[in-house]
Amino acid sequence: MWDLEFPRPGRTIRRTPRRPHKKEKPVEAALETPALIVDLDAVRRNIARMAAHAAEAGIKLRPHGKTHKSPIFGRMQLAAGAVGLCCQKVGEAQILVEGGIGDILVTNEIVAPRALARLADLSRFAKIRTVADNAQGIDWIADAAHAAGVEIGVLVDCDLGHGRTGVAEPAAAVALGRQIATTPGLRFDGLQAYHGTVQHVHGFAARAAAVAAANAALARFIAAFEAAGLPPAIVSGAGTGSFALQAAAGYTEWQCGTYIFMDKEYRDIGDEAGGAYQPFEQALWVLATVNSTHGPTRVVVDAGLKSLSLDGGLPEPVDLPGWKFAFGGDEHGKLLRDAAHAAPAPAPALGSQLRLLPGHGDTTINLHDAYEIFEGGKHVATWPVAARGRVK
Amino acid sequence: MWDLEFPRPGRTIRRTPRRPHKKEKPVEAALETPALIVDLDAVRRNIARMAAHAAEAGIKLRPHGKTHKSPIFGRMQLAAGAVGLCCQKVGEAQILVEGGIGDILVTNEIVAPRALARLADLSRFAKIRTVADNAQGIDWIADAAHAAGVEIGVLVDCDLGHGRTGVAEPAAAVALGRQIATTPGLRFDGLQAYHGTVQHVHGFAARAAAVAAANAALARFIAAFEAAGLPPAIVSGAGTGSFALQAAAGYTEWQCGTYIFMDKEYRDIGDEAGGAYQPFEQALWVLATVNSTHGPTRVVVDAGLKSLSLDGGLPEPVDLPGWKFAFGGDEHGKLLRDAAHAAPAPAPALGSQLRLLPGHGDTTINLHDAYEIFEGGKHVATWPVAARGRVK
Numbered sequence: 001m002w003d004l005e006f007p008r009p010g011r012t013i014r015r016t017p018r019r020p021h022k023k024e025k026p027v028e029a030a031l032e033t034p035a036l037i038v039d040l041d042a043v044r045r046n047i048a049r050m051a052a053h054a055a056e057a058g059i060k061l062r063p064h065g066k067t068h069k070s071p072i073f074g075r076m077q078l079a080a081g082a083v084g085l086c087c088q089k090v091g092e093a094q095i096l097v098e099g100g101i102g103d104i105l106v107t108n109e110i111v112a113p114r115a116l117a118r119l120a121d122l123s124r125f126a127k128i129r130t131v132a133d134n135a136q137g138i139d140w141i142a143d144a145a146h147a148a149g150v151e152i153g154v155l156v157d158c159d160l161g162h163g164r165t166g167v168a169e170p171a172a173a174v175a176l177g178r179q180i181a182t183t184p185g186l187r188f189d190g191l192q193a194y195h196g197t198v199q200h201v202h203g204f205a206a207r208a209a210a211v212a213a214a215n216a217a218l219a220r221f222i223a224a225f226e227a228a229g230l231p232p233a234i235v236s237g238a239g240t241g242s243f244a245l246q247a248a249a250g251y252t253e254w255q256c257g258t259y260i261f262m263d264k265e266y267r268d269i270g271d272e273a274g275g276a277y278q279p280f281e282q283a284l285w286v287l288a289t290v291n292s293t294h295g296p297t298r299v300v301v302d303a304g305l306k307s308l309s310l311d312g313g314l315p316e317p318v319d320l321p322g323w324k325f326a327f328g329g330d331e332h333g334k335l336l337r338d339a340a341h342a343a344p345a346p347a348p349a350l351g352s353q354l355r356l357l358p359g360h361g362d363t364t365i366n367l368h369d370a371y372e373i374f375e376g377g378k379h380v381a382t383w384p385v386a387a388r389g390r391v392k
Numbered sequence: 393m394w395d396l397e398f399p400r401p402g403r404t405i406r407r408t409p410r411r412p413h414k415k416e417k418p419v420e421a422a423l424e425t426p427a428l429i430v431d432l433d434a435v436r437r438n439i440a441r442m443a444a445h446a447a448e449a450g451i452k453l454r455p456h457g458k459t460h461k462s463p464i465f466g467r468m469q470l471a472a473g474a475v476g477l478c479c480q481k482v483g484e485a486q487i488l489v490e491g492g493i494g495d496i497l498v499t500n501e502i503v504a505p506r507a508l509a510r511l512a513d514l515s516r517f518a519k520i521r522t523v524a525d526n527a528q529g530i531d532w533i534a535d536a537a538h539a540a541g542v543e544i545g546v547l548v549d550c551d552l553g554h555g556r557t558g559v560a561e562p563a564a565a566v567a568l569g570r571q572i573a574t575t576p577g578l579r580f581d582g583l584q585a586y587h588g589t590v591q592h593v594h595g596f597a598a599r600a601a602a603v604a605a606a607n608a609a610l611a612r613f614i615a616a617f618e619a620a621g622l623p624p625a626i627v628s629g630a631g632t633g634s635f636a637l638q639a640a641a642g643y644t645e646w647q648c649g650t651y652i653f654m655d656k657e658y659r660d661i662g663d664e665a666g667g668a669y670q671p672f673e674q675a676l677w678v679l680a681t682v683n684s685t686h687g688p689t690r691v692v693v694d695a696g697l698k699s700l701s702l703d704g705g706l707p708e709p710v711d712l713p714g715w716k717f718a719f720g721g722d723e724h725g726k727l728l729r730d731a732a733h734a735a736p737a738p739a740p741a742l743g744s745q746l747r748l749l750p751g752h753g754d755t756t757i758n759l760h761d762a763y764e765i766f767e768g769g770k771h772v773a774t775w776p777v778a779a780r781g782r783v784k
Contacts, residue, residue, distance in 0.1 A: 032506050032784045066722055088723040089694075108694070108723055109683040111743045114424050133684055136742055164720045165684040165692050196721055291501040292525055292557040300557050302481075302500070305755045307783050311702045311719070327703070328556045329588055330458055330754050331480040331500055331783065350528055351503045362722050363697045367758070369781050388781075389761050391699050391723065392424045 030379050033353060034307035035287040036368040040375045042283035043073070043260055049280060050243075050259050051080040057247040062086050062105060062236060064257030067362050069387035070371070071099020073260060084127070086236075086255050090118045091390030097126045099386060105236060106130040107192060107255065109157065109165055111137050113144070115392065120148035129153035129234075131192040133167050138179050138186065145185035153189040154180045155234060158221045160195040160214040170224035177230045190234030191225070193218050194255060199241030200265065204272045211242045215249040222250045241269055241277070263361035265312035285318065285355035286364065287372070288333060293350050297337040303356060304331045307367055312360025319354040320345045422771050425745060426699035427679040428760040432767045434675035435465070435652055441672060442635075442651045443472040449639040454478055454497060454628060456649030459754050461779035462763070463491020465652060476519070478628075478647050482510045483782030489518045491778060497628060498522040499584060499647065501549065501557055503529050505536070507784065512540035521545035521626075523584040525559050530571050530578065537577035545581040546572045547626060550613045552587040552606040562616035569622045582626030583617070585610050586647060591633030592657065596664045603634045607641035614642045633661055633669070655753035657704035677710065677747035678756065679764070680725060685742050689729040695748060696723045699759055704752025711746040712737045 031037070054061040063077045065085040074085045074096055084103025087093050093104045103126065110116055110130055122128050123145070132138045132154050145152045156173045159166030167173040173191075181188035195214040201207035218235070225232050238246040240258040258266055261284035271277045286308055292300035305327055308315045315325045317335055322344025326334040333356070337344050348354055358364035366388055373381040423429070446453040455469045457477040466477050466488055476495025479485050485496045495518060502508055502522055514520050515537070524530045524546050537544045548568045551558030559565040565583075573580035587606040593599035610627070617624050630638040632650040650658055653676035663669045678700055684692035697719055700707050707717045709727055714736025718726040725748070729736050740746055750756035758780055765773040 032504060034783050109692075111683045112424060112681050112694075134742055137683075140743070163690075164724055164726060168686075289504050291503045291529075294560075298555075300501075302504075303783070305701070305703050305752075306758050306781075309697070309702075311697050330758075332556055334556060350526055351532070360697075366698050366722075367781065367783075389698075389759065391426050391695070391759075 031287060031353075031372055033287050033289040034303040034368075035372045036365060036370065036385070037285050037287045037355070037372045037374060038261070039281075039283045040373050040380075042281040044076070046260050046262070046280040046283060047077055047080045050256060051082070053243065054254060055081070059247065059251055060253040062253045062255055063260065064107070064239075064255050065092060065096055065101075065104075065387070067257035067365070068260055069095070069365060069385050069390070070383065071096055071101055071386060072383050074099065074101050077260070083253065086257070087387070089391055090115045090122070091392045092387040093122055093128065094118065095387035095390055097122050101126065103127040104129070105155070105192075107194065107236075109133060109137055111140055113140070116140060116144035117147065120144040120150050120152060123148065123150040123152055127153070129155060129189055131155045131157040132176060132180070133157040133159075133165055135176060135179055138176060138183065142183045142185050151185055151187055153187045155190050155192040155236060156180070156188075157192040158218065160193055160217040160237075162195045162197055164196065166192070170221045173221055174224050174228045174230065177225060177232075178228070181230060188230065190232030190236065190252070191218075191221060193221065193235055193237035193251070194239065195237070195242070196239070199239040200269060201241075202268070203270050204274075207241065207269060208245055211245040214242075215246060218249055218251075240266055240280070244279070258361055261361050261365075263312060263364075264316055264357050264359050268313075282357060284361060284365070285357055286315065287353055288356055290335075290348050290350055290352050290354070293347060296347050297339075299335050299347055300328060301333045301335060301354070301356075302331065303333045304329050306330050307364075308333070308356060308358055309360050309363035309367065311363055312358065315356040315358050317354055318357045320348065325356060423679060423745075423764055425679050425681040426695040426760075427764045428757060428762065428777070429677050429679045429747070429764045429766060430653070431673075431675045432765050432772075434673040435468070438652050438654070438672040438675060439469055439472045442648060443474070445635065446646055447473065451639065451643055452645040454645045454647055455652065456499070456631075456647050457484060457488055457493075457496075457779070459649035459757070460652055461487070461757060461777050461782070462775065463488050463493055463778060464775050466491065466493050469652070475645060478649070479779070481783055482507045482514070483784045484779040485514055485520065486510065487779035487782055489514050493518065495519040496521070497547070497584075499586065499628075501525055501529055503532055505532070508532060508536035509539065512536040512542050512544060515540065515542040515544055519545070521547060521581055523547045523549040523557075524568060524572070525549040525551075525557050527568060527571055530568060530575065534575045534577050543577055543579055545579040547582050547584040547628060548572070548580075549584040550610065552585055552609040552629075554587045554589055556588065558584070562613045565613055566616050566620045566622065569617060569624075570620070573622060580622065582624030582628065582644070583610075583613060585613065585627055585629035585643070586631065587629070587634070588631070591631040592661060593633075594660070595662050596666075599633065599661060600637055603637040606634075607638060610641055610643075632658055632672070636671070650753055653753050653757075655704060655756075656708055656749050656751050660705075674749060676753060676757070677749055678707065679745055680748055682740050682742055682744050682746070685739060688739050689731075691727050691739055692720060693725045693727060693746070693748075694723065695725045696721050698722050699756075700725070700748060700750055701752050701755035701759065703755055704750065707748040707750055709746055710749045712740065717748060
């Protein structure tokens with residue numbers, strides 16, 4: 001079908017003279033695009049800021065590794081005082097442990113035998129905990145611990161109103177806690193208490209009310225466990241959108257993830273003063289190249305649904321005031337000038353690069369194989385998104 | 393932070409007796425989940441069926457590799473008569489050429505110098521064509537061809553009303569064709585004429601009208617090129633949703649991609665008789681595991697936004713009549729029983745596996761590292777999604 005002889009006779013032109021052209025030289029960009037670019041200085045400030053918030057509240061920090069999927073960023077968080085990391089899948093935990101993270105909480109119900117075997121195996125190398133919301137599931141974790149000859153710490157997953165996983169009734173949660181505590185090979189370590197949707201409630205007052213309801217639910221769980229003689233050593237939860245409202249809710253550790261990079265979705269939930277929610281700096285963008293131009297009001301870039309996730313809303317062309325992004329398929333993004341804008345930027349030139357602020361960071365990062373790291377405004381390194389795609 | 397000594401003294405339990413439990417044994421599944429599973433028999437039938445459609449129309453087939461991202465599937469298509477493949481990015485083309493595909497059309501404007509250098513390098517190993525919609529862009533392709541000492545075939549990208557890339561005016565397109573034809577190192581090979589949005593117009597009559605307008609636009613482009621003495625050797629375009637309506641529109645080759653696997657988005661556009669659009673069989677699903685159960689009306693599975701794309705609408709639990717899928721975050725999918733359904737299936741058990749029909753195949757496949765291949769109903773192989781994430 002093809003051969004490795006090259007150049008092919010008859011097809012190859014050896015440095016034919018170029019047709020002279022006076023057009024602009026191509027942009028000699030440092031990076032090929034689409035590229036996931038990170039401002040490492042901003043990341044460092046975000047990590048320090050969250051560490052300070054947690055220290056002030058007297059709460060431990062266990063950042064969620066599902067955001068960055070990277071032992072390097074995880075170790076930066078640990079160096080700033082975090083007690084360990086969270087992740088969602090055993091596959092992510094395997095990458096994080098291999099990368100030197102010694103304390104992991106898998107915040108998702110693991111029930112498949114082979115996944116549990118991998119979880120148990122990891123317990124030979126690191127302190128591993130997971131969560132459970134089902135008596136049968138607890139027995140299966142115990143079976144895996146038994147087979148591997150290890151002890152696994154288990155947190156009872158409490159549903160604070162999220163309506164996803166977790167036990168909704170405190171009495172049922174206590175029964176599971178008792179089962180864990182009396183099962184050889186398992187260790188009852190406390191409660192998983194994460195409410196995902198309150199993070200994203202728009203408007204500070206509405207969000208505060210939603211978080212207050214979740215906090216009240218958590219109080220009932222904690223009281224039930226204490227009354228049953230099973231005071232939870234760990235109460236783990238909260239996120240970037242809610243941690244400040246959960247400083248006195250009984251949490252012993254916070255699971256915030258997105259704060260390390262921020263994204264448009266979190267920026268847009270709104271702060272107390274009615275502005276954008278920006279307790280942390282935006283530190284991550286997708287760099288794209290203009291590959292098609294159409295007059296003053298439309299250009300096309302080389303980043304589409306395979307480089308930017310859709311679930312957090314549309315990306316924003318931060319370098320181009322007065323322009324909006326529209327998805328144009330798997331590999332195309334359209335940038336359209338906003339007719340209503342008072343002073344829109346001129347249309348960018350063919351071949352120029354610009355930054356797009358992702359709607360949702362976690363799922364956008366998951367589309368890329370590498371972070372392109374900038375320090376002091378200069379590109380200094382390429383780091384792998386090591387646990388990208390580790391959904392098993 | 394951690395050490396490799398294991399088991400750790402004091403933490404490890406050596407085969408402690410299990411607490412006896414009578415609960416169900418865990419499901420001993422062949423595959424870990426979430427997994428991208430493929431019915432290879434259906435794929436073979438889809439490939440043969442599209443080859444027959446193209447042969448009947450007297451049109452060559454150049455399937456779009458952005459769907460499967462796999463030299464293996466590409467070679468199956470070539471073995472059935474396809475003349476080559478399309479792809480969107482040079483990075484995809486590199487994987488396909490390495491995998492033995494000798495004829496590639498990159499259906500996207502490549503403008504960055506390093507990407508063009510990679511494209512030119514590929515031309516030493518395979519027949520490579522790309523598309524252009526800009527005079528400056530054509531000069532840059534020529535520069536890359538000159539630097540590598542190769543010839544690159546270029547198609548003028550014609551906008552048939554899609555409003556994304558491509559030249560909208562036939563006269564401007566002819567001018568670009570003339571530029572390509574007179575530029576050393578480039579070869580004018582014809583027209584790229586793909587209209588993405590007509591593929592997805594719901595309702596057969598509406599879609600037929602939209603395709604007819606695109607066909608009329610294409611006729612004007614072809615006439616202009618013929619009048620200018622530049623009859624296009626190749627007219628490449630059409631897709632899974634429109635090919636049957638473009639058999640007499642002047643195309644010399646069809647670029648259909650999704651037909652190899654199908655997806656929910658294409659199924660739902662509707663056919664001539666008012667039913668589902670199913671000229672091909674559904675051949676690809678995401679297999680997920682139930683990891684949390686909540687009575688008769690809600691279960692949670694281990695597949696969320698990192699295993700199933702959102703842009704084609706919600707996935708469908710095909711093994712569970714009367715249930716609907718709802719995204720529950722990066723790694724969670726909620727299955728909710730439809731209260732209005734006459735005979736819903738009973739809630740699936742913890743640990744059981746079920747298939748989800750993806751909304752959009754291309755972007756869902758892009759989330760996975762491997763295809764799990766079934767033949768005769770049995771799992772027979774794991775094939776890489778070799779060009780997954782090759783967005784550069």
